[in-house]
Amino acid sequence: MINNKFIAIEGIEGSGKTESCKIIYNILKNYGIKNILIVREPGGTSIAEKIRKIIISFNKNEKLNKKTELFLIYASRIQLVETIIKPALKKGYIVIGDRHDLSSLAYQGGGLGIDLNIIRTLKKIAIDNFSPSLTIYLDIDPIIGLQRIKSRKYLDRIENKDISFFINTRNSYLKLIKNNPKIVTINTSQKKSIVQNHLELIIKKWIKEQTVYNGIRG
Numbered sequence: 001m002i003n004n005k006f007i008a009i010e011g012i013e014g015s016g017k018t019e020s021c022k023i024i025y026n027i028l029k030n031y032g033i034k035n036i037l038i039v040r041e042p043g044g045t046s047i048a049e050k051i052r053k054i055i056i057s058f059n060k061n062e063k064l065n066k067k068t069e070l071f072l073i074y075a076s077r078i079q080l081v082e083t084i085i086k087p088a089l090k091k092g093y094i095v096i097g098d099r100h101d102l103s104s105l106a107y108q109g110g111g112l113g114i115d116l117n118i119i120r121t122l123k124k125i126a127i128d129n130f131s132p133s134l135t136i137y138l139d140i141d142p143i144i145g146l147q148r149i150k151s152r153k154y155l156d157r158i159e160n161k162d163i164s165f166f167i168n169t170r171n172s173y174l175k176l177i178k179n180n181p182k183i184v185t186i187n188t189s190q191k192k193s194i195v196q197n198h199l200e201l202i203i204k205k206w207i208k209e210q211t212v213y214n215g216i217r218g
């Protein structure tokens with residue numbers, strides 16, 4: 001099921017996903033759209049937020065197995081999709097996802113080296129063919145991305161990984177987005193104002209398409 005009102009924002013840390021979600025929210029509001037929801041992954045429901053803690057926290061005594069990590073991410077995604085995203089879409093909301101399934105292919109596939117076929121099989125079991133109608137991939141050199149988040153006091157388990165992990169993850173994103181007409185890329189090493197202009201153009205085009213096919217105002 002391709003859902004016409006689900007937009008996913010993707011990219012490595014510090015690429016500007018969280019800020020972009022807020023910018024898109026405001027662009028949609030300015031179009032007179034009332035029912036908009038921002039969700040994040042992993043997390044976004046009280047149970048999924050508990051799973052998120054396990055995924056991103058350090059555990060002194062026990063290393064998180066990479067397949068356990070993958071399964072936890074999908075457990076969190078099922079919970080979010082089934083209890084929040086699908087019901088909201090059904091009510092006519094536009095849902096903006098701060099990460100979705102592409103993250104698993106890029107991080108657990110490209111970053112951790114899990115076979116992409118395993119991830120795709122798990123996706124099929126977990127959320128079947130549920131997918132966003134538009135994915136905006138924010139591309140950034142990991143050195144710049146990590147510099148942007150270094151000012152934070154606390155870096156979590158994944159943010160603390162070696163730079164090579166983020167290089168592999170980014171390379172994986174770049175491979176995955178190739179020739180996919182539902183994914184649009186923005187180079188976010190540019191100034192915030194330029195990124196915002198790109199987002200406005202992309203969302204304007206998307207709204208036009210949605211209005212033609214669906215009638216989008218809620």
Ligand code: Z5A
Nearest residue numbers: 013014015016017018019041042103104107148158159192
């Ligand atoms: N994960 C996974 O492994 N597999 C999966 O399937 C999923 C997730 C779904 C938590 O995700 C972790 O889960 C994540 C991957 C893993 N790994 N880690 N760590 P998250 O999305 O919650 O965490 P994140 O990617 O680390 O988010 P982030 O660090 O907050 O990055 P961001 O949201 O892309 O950036 P931001 O907060 O919008 O901006 C960061 C800073 O940069 C901020 O100070 C901005 O003002 C600044 N910024 C943004 N844009 C610009 C421009 N254009 N110029 C200058 N400065 C800018």
